[in-house]
Amino acid sequence: MNNVMKDFTFSTVPEIIVEWAGASRAGEIIQPRFSARRVLLVTDPGLVKAGILPPVLHSLQEAGFQVTVYDRVQPDPQERLVREALQVARDDHCDMVIGLGGGSSLDVAKLVAVLINSEQDLQALYGIGKVSGQRLPLINIPTTAGTGSEVTNISILTTNDDSKMGIVAPQLYGDLVLLDAQLTLGLPPVHTAAAGIDAMVHAIEAYTGKHKKNPISDALAREALRLISRHLVTACRDGNNREARENVLLGAMLAGQAFANSPVAAVHALAYPLGARHHIPHGLSNALMLIPVLQFNAPVAAPYYAELAAVIGEEVSGNMEKDAAIFIAAMVRIIAESGAPKKLRDVDIPAETLAILAQDAMQQTRLLDNNPVLLTADDALRLYQHAF
Secondary structure (H helix, E strand, C coil), X not given: CCCCCCXXXXXXXXXXXXXCCHHHHHHHHHHHHCCCCEEEEECCHHHHHHCXXXXXXXXXXXXXXXXXXXXXXXXXXXXXXXXXXXXXXXXXXXXXXXXXXXXHHHHHHHHHHHHCCCCCCHHHHCEECCXXXXXXXXXXXXXXXXXXXXXXXXXXXXXXXXXXEEEEXXXXXXXXXXXXXXXXXXXXXXXXXXXXXXXXXXXXXXXXXXXXXXXXXXXXXXXXXXXXXHHHHHHHHCCCCHHHHHHHHHHXXXXXHHHHHCCCCHHHHHHHHHHHHHCCCHHHHHHHHHHXXXXXXHHHHHHHHHHHHHHCXXXXXXXXXXXXXXXXXXXXXXXXXXXXXXXXXXXXXXXXXXXXXXXXXXXXXXXXXXXXCCCCXXXXXXXXXXXX
16 A cells, blocks of 8 residues: 655645634734724624624724725625625725625625735636735634635635636635634524534535545544534524534634635535525535435545544444444434424425536536546436435
8 A cells, every 4th residue: 555645735824813702802903913904894784783893893993993894795795796895995995804704704805805906807816826916914703603714715706697606816815813703602593503514514525525635634624523513513502502602613614724725526516506596505505415415425435434423423333334324324413403404495496496506516617526426417416306
């Protein structure tokens, strides 16, 4: 057996602060680290309504920052939202961007930070490594425990033709991440479940990826799965449980670091059309497609699934196929206990759209190429039918 380690590269953000109630000290934390003082804060209407912003704004203003708030981000953000936020930032001569919210807000914040002083158009950025030049200082403060966007170099947008496309570039890594689990206390159970399962998908796909699987991502993915599998159901059932909230948020961040370096695959490829065409939240889309894809990949990925069964605390037999089945059964159980919807029909996806979804999924070649098993258009349709 050849045990020579493959060459690999691992990148992540330069600084992560984990602090309960840290968002209410955002100004104090950020002020000594950056000279910029004109902030665009990117967020969404739900957080405004929930009253999340005032303590953060007060802290920033007390520390001498002039803050412009852009609060129109919607799930599965469309290109127009980036252009709109960008214009707001330019009009107010902003020299720093703070993303506060779920993955959608953070993805928009990243793109504003790279575009504000750039002559590139947004359309030119799609793909891998297409961003040129530098960005503004960028701080990410997640309010959901799922996407891991705070530590990834990826932004996902819904294009004008209702497809999802990714922008992947090193400039999208932020300068500072502030993890404040207190911000996640108000997240409803169904959103907690979907976000947490999304993070588990990130860890699983990073661990089983065909091309860039590496020892650092593997270690992060294992710890992410260990933390989330132990604490997600508690976080769903008791949303004010601090220990559960902190561990799920930390796990989601670790999973983000893992998949930023060992990319995701078929679960995401099949989930994206659900968001783009039917506006199913991203985390829930992944939750709905996870089990069919795990079963589809099992003939090749069984050795990895068997390892992960032990990681999440299942009693394993030492038989690879049996332990892989134990892992998949555990994922079925966690999804059921979390209260997340189990089938596409549960979220009102019409059966007659499955063929169109399959066609859309096949356009996600960047993701499908990383899947451990080759997936055809017929396979995609069968997987949607299985999920239905």
